[in-house]
Amino acid sequence: MSHSQAIHRFVEFINSADAAIGSEVSHESVGFHVPFDSKPLEGLSGYLEMLGMMRAAFPDIQSSVE
Template sequence: MTTEANKVTMHRFVEFINTANEKLAEELISIDAIFHVPGQPEPMRGPVGYLTIIGMMRAGFPDIQWVLDELVVEGEKVAARFTMRGTHQGTFFGVPPSGRKIVVQAMNFYRLSDGKFVEEHGQPDMLGLLQQIGAVPSH
């Protein structure tokens, strides 16, 4: 796939993570895809695995949305900088709902093959997120 095609695929991926649309998951994510998730000992796999990741986020932040702030594409490799926004309305990492709004940066690296995602290394600012919901002191 071309760099331009991979940029289009990345924008469709943002639509997917903001809607958790199962049809988009199947269109965009390889059945063999591997997603390395901070705090998880084993990677998540395939469309179902990514829907599980989104489900974990939505359990704590039902209104969570990702905005793609910056995108660098070089062949099959993609670097993306996101801002996540949401409201802490459910238990997240054992922290009961605080009702607090979050604004968290994330830097993710992807590999695509034949127009589908085959690998992700996600690096959200978990310390910043946990500070914003009151789980960790901010000073």
């Protein structure tokens, strides 16, 4: 997968929150820092949790690559 394809696939994951796509474009060792916790959210489950919070606040949000 090229870098461009990987970015487009990642944006597809962000827009869909599809765990199958997420497993293709993320790694379990990644950490996501959030303002409400001193510990990062970790791995795919952490990113899905973060996406859930984002969708709760902005249910119609969509990302794109230009």
